[in-house]
Amino acid sequence: MRSERNEDLCLRIGVKQGGCSGMSYTMEFESRENARPDDSIIEYNGFVIVCDPKSLLFVFGMQLDFSDALIGGGFSFKNPNAYTNLWLW
Structure with a gap:
């Protein structure tokens, strides 16, 4: 997906309030120049x-994994410090 766009992109991951456990993971591409000074790279x-x-x-x-299986495919966030594993479709 990144290679389809002709830009210098990085992947921003994070958490926000929501989901069944009270928190959900976020993931999006953004321009590398938008990284803030306090971000971890x-x-x-x-x-x-x-x-x-x-x-x-x-x-x-956390471990981030991807599966292209027809059933149960998508990105999987496996965090040993969290109560449950979360999925992002």
Whole structure:
């Protein structure tokens, strides 16, 4: 999806209020130049992930996975520090 857009994009992950557990994960592409000075920036295999300080407390230790299976596919957030695993479609 990132390669379809001709921009220098990073993936911003975070949390917001909502969902069945009171919190839900967010994920969106944004221009790399929009990263704020207090954001944590993680580079992995040429991919840049950005996270704000408040969200970092909730996503620390989390594993992000993707499955293209017809049933149960999508992004999966597996966080050993959370009560349940959350899904983002």
